[in-house]
Amino acid sequence: DLGIGDPDLPTPPVVVERLCEEAHKSENHRYPSYRGLQAFREAVASWYKKRFGVSFDPDREVVALIGSKEGIAHFPWCILNQGDIVLASDPGYPVYKIGSMLAGGIPLPLPLLVENDFLPDFRSFPESVLERTKLVFVNYPNNPTSQVAPLDFFKEIVDLAHRYDFVIAHDLAYSEVSFDGYRAPSIFEVEGAREVAIEFHSLSKTCNMTGWRIGFAVGNARWIEALGRVKTNIDSGIFNAIQWAGVAALENADDILAGILPVYTERRDMVVKTFRELGFALRVPLATFYVWIPVPSGFTSLSFAEFILEKAQVVVTPGIGFGKFGEGFVRISITTPSVRLQEAMERIRTALGR
Structure with missing residues (x-):
């Protein structure tokens, strides 16, 4: 089966051992914080600073997710009104379109064509569409094409977001699975991105933790707060022992x-x-x-x-x-x-x- 992208390599022992240690502590058996364990959000902020040179406030600009899929699916509820246009990478992760439809949005394909190196050409959209666009989903390194995007691409989309007043949701799940010396950038390495973007990441691919269901989002404080507010009405957070294991994963990435x-x-x-x-x-x-x-x-x-x-x-x-x-x-x-x-x-x- 070469279909699903589910790592066959085991979760590293340092992560499993931290889970076992924390699972024995009774204080971790109660409801967790909706926003995520303070230590986990601080570990996310520290990892971003070390990896991308970007600083985030763990109290206002980081939220824990039950896997990045959960956050991606729920984020359109934070942004969209009935009938708002969403541009979603095509080919792309189906959740971008499905989550948008469930929130009442109208997803339009954002074509990723081989002749454009699988990067979207926003010039192909008429002005009238861009003016009505509320949310744009992009994902680099890309699933399924495996294409990577240069920092200039992120500069272009950030400029467009400021011009047309839309929000960028960047799925960065595959940033750490890279080869031949390549290092994927974060959209937040671009000046002005913090005002218009949110970025999703997951420990699933980075640390072989698909079954653990732990991820996070960082970025614009307004949208992070909105996503956290949606989650308070839908879920009850991530088991604290898993979040402590996530801390170990980030510290040993x-x-x-x-x-x-x-x-x-x-x-x-x-x-x-x-x-x-x-x-x-x-x-x-x-x-x-x-x-x-x-x-x-x-x-x-x-x-x-x-x-x-x-x-x-x-x-x-x-x-x-x-x-x-x-x-x-x-x-x-x-x-x-x-x-x-x-x-x-x-x-x-x-x-x-x-």
Whole structure:
């Protein structure tokens, strides 16, 4: 199964041990804070300062999330009125559009096209649409395309947000899964971003903690407060012992990644080598644990995924599942043990008869 992006590597022992230690403490058995444990929010602020050189007030500009998915899904409720326009990356994480629709917004695709290096072209939208836009979802490093964005892109979108008075929701979940010396930027490295943006991050990808459900958002104090207020009506926070484990994860992030990234690099290279030898023209991803592969002539993304499933018994994700502009591609996740991934590559090679 090369479909879902769910790390197969175990959560690091330093994180598990902290969870066990804190789970035994009776003070952690009561309701947690809606906004998140003070120590966790301070750890988030410290990590941002160290990683991106950006300072946040842990009391006003940081909120804990039950995974970044939860925050992304609920954030449109903080921003939108009925009928407001939302521009959402396409192909992109489906929650951007679904969360917006549930909040009464009208999601429009923000096309990510190969000819534009999978970066959106805001000039393609008429002035009338940008003037009605209330919220824009972007995500770099990108799922599913694995594209990265330069700091100049964030400068452009921040300028547009100031000009047209919309809010930017940047999904930074894959910032730490990067290769070949690349380091992904935060939107908050751009001057003026704090007035118009919120950024979501998760420990799921960074520290192999998908099942733990812990993430956070940082940014504009007004929108952080609004998201926290929505959450008080929907959930009761994150188990404190998990938040203490999150503190351990953030404090040891560099060491944790040093053990993870070489594994993903080897797997990325294996997949890229296989498909290039099979004649596929694809880019070498600089980040994320996905490879975005153009389908052969005569196939749609769905029919090629079906072909690979039937002939090779390997699951890949059809690009159309991420939006109409994902057509023509399939996504392969490298979150499978290396031996199994190698077997999958050999099966695909045999199925394609090359």
